Amino acid sequence: MxxxxxxxxxxxxxDALRLDQDYLATAGVKKLLTTIPxxxxxxxDFVRTHPDHxxxxxxxxxxxxxxxxxxxxQMVVELPGxxxxxxxxxxxxxxxxxxxxxxxxxxxDGKHLEWHRxxxxxxxxxxxxxxxxRANLPVSAYDIFEAENVNIPEPQWPALPLDxxxxxxxxxxxxxxxxxxxxxxxxxxx
Numbered sequence: 069m070x071x072x073x074x075x076x077x078x079x080x081x082x083d084a085l086r087l088d089q090d091y092l093a094t095a096g097v098k099k100l101l102t103t104i105p106x107x108x109x110x111x112x113d114f115v116r117t118h119p120d121h122x123x124x125x126x127x128x129x130x131x132x133x134x135x136x137x138x139x140x141x142q143m144v145v146e147l148p149g150x151x152x153x154x155x156x157x158x159x160x161x162x163x164x165x166x167x168x169x170x171x172x173x174x175x176x177d178g179k180h181l182e183w184h185r186x187x188x189x190x191x192x193x194x195x196x197x198x199x200x201x202r203a204n205l206p207v208s209a210y211d212i213f214e215a216e217n218v219n220i221p222e223p224q225w226p227a228l229p230l231d232x233x234x235x236x237x238x239x240x241x242x243x244x245x246x247x248x249x250x251x252x253x254x255x256x257x258x
Contacts, residue, residue, distance in 0.1 A: 104236045109200060116195070117159050118159075121158035121233060124173065125138055128151050155188070158233055171184065
């Protein structure tokens, strides 16, 4: 059967060509969470912190590699002076990007640098308000800014337990053995 009708011009109905706002939503497909960065919020990002998902841990930051490693309590005694104690806060941005925000805890002398104290204040405030932080070098602390839009919706946290969040974030960066490559590197063995 041949059609003698002229082909319709698709450009006469622009609404039929317009991409829907939820073009990324695909029926029957579930986005998998495979990466959770460990970092403080970027200066442009308004974030919230989860009211329950926080944990005190030991971390090693390799600045040249831009990587942060989780250190098991058993390995802390093997790495004096190499790790820092921190509270990890599960954080979500306005763009629904999850991260773990490491906020340094006071040192052994109990002193809390203003950078760390102001970061802790911001992380705790972010449990109930959308905030962003910016470094203020003259005062050696973070300035905290609250979003002016009071109608920003509450964050949609994924239904993940904290252990799964840590497993994703530190899947290749857990120091749990004296034979770990980072331990050998810090000791000058490799």
